[in-house]
Amino acid sequence: MGPQAKTEKVVHLNTMKFNINFFKYRFVAFLFSISLMGLSAFLFLTKNLNLGIDFKGGIMVEAKFSEAPNLAVLRDKIDKLQIGNSEIQEFGDSNTILFRLEKIDDSNMTQEQIIQKLKNELDDDTDYRRVEFVGPKVGKELKSIAIKAVFFSLIAMFIYIWFRFSGWQFGLGALVALFHDVLSTMGFFSLTQIEFNLASIAAILTIAGYSINDTVVVFDRIRENLVKTDRALEELLNQSINQTLSRTLMTSITTLLALLALFVFGGEVVKGFVSAMMWGVLIGTYSSIFIASPLILFFGFKKIEEKS
C-alpha cells in the first residue's frame, strides 16, 4: 500500500460532482413532457409529416444545372408537361434542384416516360445526381415495414429491460420514455417539415437505442444502490441520477460533436437524418433523467426490503 498512498496525493481530479435535486422538478418535467407530446401529436395531425417518396410513392430527381435556374420559369415548364403534381425546390445550393413528381395511377405513362419527358425539358449538360422512383405498392410495403420496425424495437427493449432489471416498473418507465422520444421526434419532423423517409426511420431507431442506453446506465446505478444503501427511494433515485450525470452529459456532448461535423460537412443527403438525430440525443438525454427514472416511483416500485 506504501507506493500507492504516495501517488494518491498527486492525483489531479477534474471534478464535476453534481448534487441536483431532480426529484423536486419531476412535476415540472412531467408537465413539460406532456405538453411536448401533446404539441407533437397536434403538429402531427395538423401539419402532417412531409412524407418522401419512400412512403408516398412517386418520382424524385436531383439535378445539378451548370448555372442557377429560375425556379418560377422551371415550375412553369414542368407544369406544362402535365405529368402530375410536382414540387420543385433548391437542394443544398442554388444550382441543384430537387424535383418531386407524384405519379398518377390512372395515367398510362410509365415512370420511365415521365422521367424522359422531364429530362427532355432540361438542358443537355444537366447532371442527374439522383433519380428515384417508388411505386405505390412498394411505398405501402415500406410504410408497414417502418411501422413494424419501430414497434418491434420498442417492444424488444421493453422486454429486455423488464427482465434485466427484474421489475416491470423499470421496463414500463423506459418504454414511456421511449414513446416520449419517438413521438416528440415525429413532432420535430412535422414542425421542421424535413422530409420523412427511410433514413428518418433509421434516425428514430437510433434515437431509441441511444435514449435507452442512457436510461439503462441510470437504472443500472439505481439497481446497484438499491443493494448498497438503505436510503429512501426518492433520495436513492436522485443520488443515482447525479452519480451518472457527468457521464450522461459527456457522452451527449461527444455524440453531438460528431453529429455536428456530419451536419456541417456530411452533405445534403444526410442532413435531415442528422438534424433529427441531434434533436433525438437532446430529448433522449432529457427523458432518461426526467422521465424514465421518476416514473419508476410513480408506477409504485418498492424496495424489496420494505416489503419483507
Place this chain on the structure above:
Amino acid sequence: MLKINKWNVFFVLAVCVTAIYYIIPNIYGKSEVTALPKFLSQKQVNLGLDLQGGSHLLLEVDTKSVLKEKSEDLVDDIRKSLRKSKIKYSNLGSKITGAVVTITDPEKITTAKNSIKENIEKGIQIEESKNKLNLFFSDQYIIDTRANTVEQSIEVVRKRVDESGTKEPSIQRQGEERIVVQLPGIKNPERVKALIGRTAKLNFHMLDPTTVELAEQRGKLPPGTFKALNSDPTAYEKQFVVKKRVLLTGERLKNAAATVDAQTGRYVVAFEFDKKGAKKFAKVTTDNTYQRLAILLDNKVISAPQIREPITGGQGNISGNFSPEAANDLAVLLRAGSLPAPIKVLEERTVGPSLGIDSIQAGKKALVIGFILVIVFMIIRYKAFGIVADFAIIFNIILLISMLSAIEATLTMPGIAGIVLTVGMAVDANVLVFERIKEEIRSGRSILNSIDLGYKFAIKTILDANFTTLIAALLLYNYGSGPIKGFAVTLSIGILTSMFTALILTKLIVTFWVLKLKPKRLYI
C-alpha cells in the same frame, strides 16, 4: 487486484494482427488487389450504389398473366379433345387458374373426362359435378409455373443486362416474384431499363392486302386479321391489317446482330434462324412471294417488307427506321429472347457518379472533423486518460473498417454516418469507466483499487447499455433496405468494437501505464 492479464495481451495482439491483415487490401484499387500475394487477404469494403453511382431496380414479374395464358391454352386443349372424340359441349370458358365446360349428354361425362385427361398437363386436376367438368391447376402446378416463369425471366434479364455492357451487374430473386437488379457505375440507366422492361415477343405474320383505309370504309376487318400499330409513329403507314396466324416466332432465332446495310447505308438488324426455323421460313417465303411479311415486336409492326424472292438460307434483315442504338438494342433483345411474362419496375434508385464522389468526400471530411472535435474534447476533459480514450477511438475505427472488409460489407452514405456516429458514441464505454474510477478515487480508495473497481463496475453497465442499442441496430438491419442496412451494419459493428476497445484494450494500456511506468502525477 489490478494486474496485467497475459491472455488479454495475447488477445489484443491477435486482434491487432487480424485488423491489419484485413485492412491492407483497402489501400489498393479494385484491380490491384487481385495481384496481391496469395497469403494476403483480398477482401475489400464494397462501395454501395449510393457511393459509386449506379442503379438499383426492383422488378416484378407478372406471373398471373402466364397463368391466364395457360388457362386459355387449356380451353383450346379441351375443345380439341372434345371435338376429336365427338362429344357435344357448351359453356366452355377459362377461369383465373383453370377452365370449365358443360357436357351436353350427362352419360358421356366420364368419356369426356378421360379424353381431356390425355391431352392436358399432369398438374391440372378435373372435378366433375353433374354434367359439368371443372378443371383447375393444382397448388403445386401454380407454384411451379410461377417459379419457372420467374427463373426464366431472371435468365432473360441477365442476358440482356450482360449484353448491354454493364460491368459486374447483380441480378437476384427476391421473394416469390420479384427480381433485384443492381447496376454499378451505369451511365445510361434509361436505356438499360427500357431493354429490361420490354417483353420482346417477336412474331412473323403475313400482311393482309387490305389497307386500313379500305377496312374502315367497309366497317370491318377481313376475317382472321387484326389491326396493328406501326412501332415508328412518325412513319407514313401508321397502321397495318395483319393476318392472325403466327408463322414463326423469335424462339426460332439463332442469332441477331446490328449491321449497316451495304446498299442503303442504313442500320438494320440481321437475323439467322435455326435449322427448323430456316426450313419454315423458306416455305413461307416461297408460298408468299411478292406479298408483304409483317414482323411484329410486342404486337407492333417493326418492319413490313415485301418478299421479293424465296429466302432459303434462313437469314434475313429487319430494316426499320433504326438509329444505331435502336438497331443494337433490338439485336440484344432478339439474342436474349423474350420474357415469359411482362415485367414491371416497382422501384428504382439511381445515383449519378458525381453525387457518389461528392458523398464520399463529404463523408471523409465529416469523419475527420468529427474525430478531431471528439479527441480534443476528450483530452480537455480527461487529460492523460483522454489520450488513452483517443487511442481507443483510433483503434476502434481501424477495427471497424477491418471487420467491414472481413465480411465484405457494403459501405453506404448512411453507413459512413454510422461510423461518424460511432466515433461520438464509442467513447461512451470509456467515459463510463473513467467516471467510475473518479468516483472511486473520490470515495477515498487507492488509485490501483479505483481503477480495478472502475472497470469491474462499469462492465455490467456497458454490456446492458450496449445490448439495447444492438437490439435497435439488428431490427434496423432486419427491416431496412440497401443504404439503411449499411447504417445498421456499421452501427452494430461499431458497438462491438467499442466494447472491445474500452473493456480490454484501454484497460490493458491503463494497467500497464500505472503498474509499469508508475506515473508521478495522475490526471483524470
